[in-house]
Amino acid sequence: MGAHPDADRREAFEQLFNAHYWAVRAYVLRRAPAASVEDVVADTFLVAWRRLDSLNEDPLPWLFGVARRVLANQLRAERRRGALTTRLVSLLPARPPDWDPPAAMRHELAVAMVRLSPPEREALLLVAWEGLEPARAARAVGCSPAAFRGRLHRARRHVTAALADTPIAPRPSITGDAS
Amino acid sequence: MTAHDPVITELAEANPVSGETSSDPGDRAEAERIMRRVLAGDQGPPPQRWRRSGLLAPVVSVVVVLAVAAVLLRTGGSSHGSPSSGGSPTITLVAEPTSQTPRITSSALTRELSLVRQRLATVNRHFSVTRGRGNSLVITVPGASAAQRARLLALVTQTAQLTMYDWEANVVAPNGRTVAQDLRTQSPAVIALSQGANRGAGQSGAGSLPLYDAVKLAAKQPPRALSPSMARMGPEYYMFGAPSSPACAAAAAAAHTAPVPGTHCLLAGPLDLPGHISRQRALQAFATQLSAGVSAAAGQVLAVPQGTRVLQALAPEQVDAASPAAQFFVLRDDVALNGHDIVSPRRTADASGQSAVSFGLTAAGERLFQAATRAVARRGDEASTLGETLDQHFAIVLDSRLLTVPSIDFKQYPDGIQTTQADIAGGFTRQSAGDLATQLRYGALPLALRVVR
Numbered sequence: 170m171g172a173h174p175d176a177d178r179r180e181a182f183e184q185l186f187n188a189h190y191w192a193v194r195a196y197v198l199r200r201a202p203a204a205s206v207e208d209v210v211a212d213t214f215l216v217a218w219r220r221l222d223s224l225n226e227d228p229l230p231w232l233f234g235v236a237r238r239v240l241a242n243q244l245r246a247e248r249r250r251g252a253l254t255t256r257l258v259s260l261l262p263a264r265p266p267d268w269d270p271p272a273a274m275r276h277e278l279a280v281a282m283v284r285l286s287p288p289e290r291e292a293l294l295l296v297a298w299e300g301l302e303p304a305r306a307a308r309a310v311g312c313s314p315a316a317f318r319g320r321l322h323r324a325r326r327h328v329t330a331a332l333a334d335t336p337i338a339p340r341p342s343i344t345g346d347a348s
Numbered sequence: 349m350t351a352h353d354p355v356i357t358e359l360a361e362a363n364p365v366s367g368e369t370s371s372d373p374g375d376r377a378e379a380e381r382i383m384r385r386v387l388a389g390d391q392g393p394p395p396q397r398w399r400r401s402g403l404l405a406p407v408v409s410v411v412v413v414l415a416v417a418a419v420l421l422r423t424g425g426s427s428h429g430s431p432s433s434g435g436s437p438t439i440t441l442v443a444e445p446t447s448q449t450p451r452i453t454s455s456a457l458t459r460e461l462s463l464v465r466q467r468l469a470t471v472n473r474h475f476s477v478t479r480g481r482g483n484s485l486v487i488t489v490p491g492a493s494a495a496q497r498a499r500l501l502a503l504v505t506q507t508a509q510l511t512m513y514d515w516e517a518n519v520v521a522p523n524g525r526t527v528a529q530d531l532r533t534q535s536p537a538v539i540a541l542s543q544g545a546n547r548g549a550g551q552s553g554a555g556s557l558p559l560y561d562a563v564k565l566a567a568k569q570p571p572r573a574l575s576p577s578m579a580r581m582g583p584e585y586y587m588f589g590a591p592s593s594p595a596c597a598a599a600a601a602a603a604h605t606a607p608v609p610g611t612h613c614l615l616a617g618p619l620d621l622p623g624h625i626s627r628q629r630a631l632q633a634f635a636t637q638l639s640a641g642v643s644a645a646a647g648q649v650l651a652v653p654q655g656t657r658v659l660q661a662l663a664p665e666q667v668d669a670a671s672p673a674a675q676f677f678v679l680r681d682d683v684a685l686n687g688h689d690i691v692s693p694r695r696t697a698d699a700s701g702q703s704a705v706s707f708g709l710t711a712a713g714e715r716l717f718q719a720a721t722r723a724v725a726r727r728g729d730e731a732s733t734l735g736e737t738l739d740q741h742f743a744i745v746l747d748s749r750l751l752t753v754p755s756i757d758f759k760q761y762p763d764g765i766q767t768t769q770a771d772i773a774g775g776f777t778r779q780s781a782g783d784l785a786t787q788l789r790y791g792a793l794p795l796a797l798r799v800v801r
Binding site: 183198206218272296 | 354355358369378381386548553706754757771774
């Protein structure tokens with residue numbers, strides 16, 4: 170790769186970086202341990218730098234897709250390294266889930282989300298957290314908009330069904346005795 | 349299809365990270381570092397942290413897993429530690445002035461003693477308290493378990509300022525405006541704060557924020573002129589450390605906890621300082637609160653101006669305010685009623701026999717309560733459209749913690765609640781109703797108490 174990129178190319182990259190860095194960083198921060206974030210974001214933009222000439226006018230969904238694959242590669246690498254770890258983990262009382270819900274998420278929703286398949290979970294999160302419309306979210310996961318809508322529908326149905334089984338505690342209300 | 353989908357809305361509210369541009373110096377330095385890394389050429393050394401040595405990584409992982417396994421085996425797989433023994437049968441506390449009682453007088457100490465005695469009785473009737481030397485109080489707790497000691501210390505060290513607010517008129521949305529101001533927009537953030545996102549208004553996760561984000565939002569509110577309806581006087585200062593900073597690591601080590609990656613940590617505060625002061629002066633004031641190894645220069649100082657409060661959210665289980673799991677709301681400080689407006693709170697039962705909490709109102713309290721609930725009810729009526737009811741709420745706050753945020757049925761009380769006795773019902777267990785009644789009964793301690801032994 171060119172060690173001395175020309176000024177135009179560098180300027181184009183800086184524009185891309187400045188426009189989308191915080192969104193990409195937030196995407197990674199929502200899904201990866203903080204210690205990995207800098208490296209995953211750097212690798213994502215490294216791919217963007219290499220493919221700069223082929224990016225379209227709305228590169229953010231594509232950047233999310235790259236970040237997702239970088240994260241998946243990281244996870245696979247960790248798993249390969251952790252063969253012995255895996256055997257030891259299997260001795261522990263409970264196997265950890267493959268997704269950590271945020272602390273602010275209520276328990277019932279967190280359980281429902283953990284039970285989703287990773288593609289269904291990602292579909293919901295791209296819409297809810299990244300704020301993408303289904304057509305753009307489809308580009309982030311590399312499928313057709315119709316396929317994404319189907320996946321999103323199934324994910325919502327599974328979560329809604331799981332939450333419907335959860336009794337909702339009555340909420341307090343305030344009243345007055347007749348005076 | 350998704351804008352008002354309840355699953356999407358609730359997920360959006362639990363979003364742990366804002367995607368907005370950060371002004372944090374640490375975050376900006378990271379961005380510049382990444383930019384340089386990419387532009388410096390993609391033939392550089394592989395990133396250090398996640399392409400770890402193929403030899404060392406399994407070793408580290410095994411050590412971690414063995415450590416976790418050892419902990420789990422020791423605790424029998426439970427996250428709860430075993431209770432420790434009770435310790436000394438006496439606890440000595442020293443009384444200190446507060447803004448309400450700037451001088452320690454004999455009568456203030458006598459009232460303090462009486463209120464502490466009432467509070468102790470809610471834990472164990474055999475606990476007693478007497479005046480000690482100087483301004484100290486000595487509590488005798490024969491045979492107290494560690495849990496009982498912790499509970500009574502929490503009880504007696506709260507100065508317990510009880511305040512009540514019109515929730516929607518005071519709770520501040522991320523855009524800096526109150527929910528009541530933007531209720532017509534029905535934006536997801538506003539609806540979550542008002543209607544509670546399947547949990548209830550005021551609950552953790554229903555539009556709540558981590559402490560740093562809440563203080564940052566509160567700090568952007570304009571200072572308001574002092575008025576009698578404010579619970580707090582003057583600004584309140586906080587000092588935070590940047591995510592993954594040495595200051596956060598040192599503070600966590602001093603507290604025997606682990607720093608939480610990716611989040612700001614509270615280094616010191618909240619601190620009441622008179623008027624607006626310079627950053628230098630704030631740093632000096634914080635210096636005495638900082639843990640060993642933490643430099644004041646490493647901290648980011650944020651000031652919550654007079655007229656704004658940061659309050660801890662309700663949660664299914666009580667969370668310490670300093671815990672990273674604690675969530676907060678920002679409120680304008682326009683109090684509708686104070687603790688002295690209510691009398692004789694007690695646990696009771698509603699018409700269906702479910703546990704509830706009842707409290708009486710003084711003559712002044714009755715007028716204030718009706719005025720406040722009338723405003724709440726009328727707003728609920730105006731905001732509700734055909735087929736959709738947006739009940740509005742009334743928040744009860746003890747010190748800096750929400751106790752309950754009950755709704756008011758505007759159809760039943762279109763002109764507010766005119767009563768000498770109010771009842772809060774719904775979702776209480778016998779224990780939680782009793783706890784709330786006790787908390788409402790506290791009354792404000794005139795003096796602060798600090799444990800010395």
